[in-house]
Amino acid sequence: MPDSRSPRSVTDVLRAPRFWLAPIVVVSALMSLLAALYLGGILNPRESLNSYPIVLVNQDLGDVxxxxxxxxxxxxxxxxxxxxxxxxxxxxxxxxxxxPAEAQQLLASGEAYGSIVIPSDFTKRALILARASVVAGDVDKPIITVNTNPRAGAFSVSLTQQIAETALSEVNSTVGSELTAQVESQLEGSDTVLSGASRLALAQPIDIITTAYDPLPDGTGGGLSAFYYALLLVLAGFTGATIVNALVDGLLGFTPTEFGPRVIYRGATRISRTGTLAVKWAIMLVVAAIVSALYLSISTSLGMPSPNSLGLYLYSAFAITAVGVTALSVMSVFGTAGLLINLIVFIVLALPSSGGTVPLEASPGIYSWLAQFEPMHQILLGTRAILYFHGRPDAGLLQAVTMTGVGLLIGLALGLVFTRVYDRKGLDRATAE
Incomplete structure (x- = not known):
């Protein structure tokens, strides 16, 4: 239906406060949210710790x-x-x-960020060290091993080390005081004097060794390749859907197509909203299959290990499809505002709540809440399980596939329900004002 209103002049448009306020307020609010979420999740991880999982294995057999x-x-x-x-x-x-068996299981599935292991001969070695302080001879300090889990996250390695070192430093002093007291009690009434060097050795008797459990191979970016691969999948779905939406609408004549200074106005095609969305979904499905193959080819050519290439390809195509279908549905339902909604859901809220850089257990509680439904976290679990944990279902792959499937179904239902409602009400895009 043609618009009967007289066209507004440039002066009238520029004088309207809404013309200036709308873009300024929206951009400022969005960037403020971005800064608060991104910086809030990384500045104080030690202060935000919440149920950070570490395993303690005590194998000490003791001594007499x-x-x-x-x-x-x-x-x-x-x-x-x-x-x-x-x-x-x-x-x-x-x-x-x-x-020890359960500890390895938790580390191998990424359910623990590290372990503290007290060996079976710890007490024996400690007592030998105490005797060696007054009797000449070679001796080794008792050992406690801290195993980090680089496959569970790059940042978790340093965080686990800090936590373990802080906790074990007090333990070291406590054991040292106990050993020193035992030696001094045994030397009472004798002519033997505990030397200064012996006192120093007994004051910090434990040798704390930090090692990586199942280290990552070269080509994994120190444990960041899974995060960036997941980010690529989300961007392929989100950005791909935006491009498909704009190109298809232009080719169908619903929006003008611009090539530099050239603007092409095509007549609107007589096609329903539901039909338009179905065409976009079909194109997105093909895009997902092609881009997934390109990602795999490019990453392997750059040296990224891919122990399960078929699994990575299939899940990548599935994830891109789920994100793309949902993003297209949102734009079909909300129109131009859908672009902003997609940006917030798939990028602004998704990245800081993914757990790919800073563990969720070391982030403010809101990030863990967002991670329950944000697609980026689910996709990260899937890619990480395939790339680092041999495709183990209990390492996050089962959850990732399930939640990605749920997201896809929500996107399909959202698009179908609303576009059919719009069609039944006669809200045809070809004639809508």
Whole structure:
């Protein structure tokens, strides 16, 4: 229906406050939200710790010591375990005591960011160190091993090291004080004097060794390749849908097509909203299959290891399709405003809540809440499981496939329901004002 209103002059348009305020307010609000979310998630990870999962494995068998002519059992490993549990804030650190087999299972599936392992001969070595302080001979310090999990996240490696070092430094001093007291009690009444060097050795008796559990191979960006690959999939779906939407609308004559200074106005095609959306979905499906193959080819040619290329290709195509279909549905339902909605959902809120850079357990609680439904986090779990955890379902792949499928169904339902309602009400794009 032609617009009967007289055209407005440029002066009238420029004088309207809404013309200036609308873009300024929208952009300023969006950028402020972006800054608050991105900076808020990385500035103080230690202060934002919430149930950060670390495993404690105590294998110490203990030893027998003599005191005042009597023998008694001594187990420093149990003392250390109790001290760690008592000294760590349970709300911040989820310190789970397990056996070695379960600890490996949790690390291998990415459910734990690290482990603290007390070996079976810890007490024996500690007592030998105490005796060596007054008797000449070579001796090794007792060892506690801190295993980081680089496959669970690049940032988690340094964060796990900091947490473990802070907790074990107090343990080291406590064990040192106990060993020193034992040696001094045994030397009472004798002519032997504990030397200064021996006191220094006993004051910090534990040798803390940090090592990576199942280190990542070269070509993984230090554990960031999964995050960036997931980001590429989201961008392929979001950006791809935006481009498909604009090109198809232009070719169907609903919007003008511009090539530099040339503007082409085509007559609007007589096609329903539902039919238009179905065409866009079909194109997006083909785009997903092609882009997924291109991503795989480019990444492997650049040296990124791909132990399960078929699984990565299939899930990538599935993820791109889910994001693209949903983004197209949102634009079909909300029109131009759908572009802004998609930007907020798929980019602004998605990146900081993905858990790809800073673990969600080290981020403010709102990020964990967003991660429950934000597509970026689900796609990251899938790509990380395929690239780093041998495609294990319990490493996040099952959750990723399930949630990606749910997102796809929501996108299909959203688009079909609303476009059919619009068609039934006669809101034809070819004649709408």
């Amino acid at each position: 010591v003599e005191s005042d002519g009597e023998t008694q059992e001594q187990n420093f490993g149990n003392d250390i375990a109790e001290g760690l549990v008592a000294g760590i804030d349970a709300d911040q650190i989820d310190l789970k005591q397990t056996g």
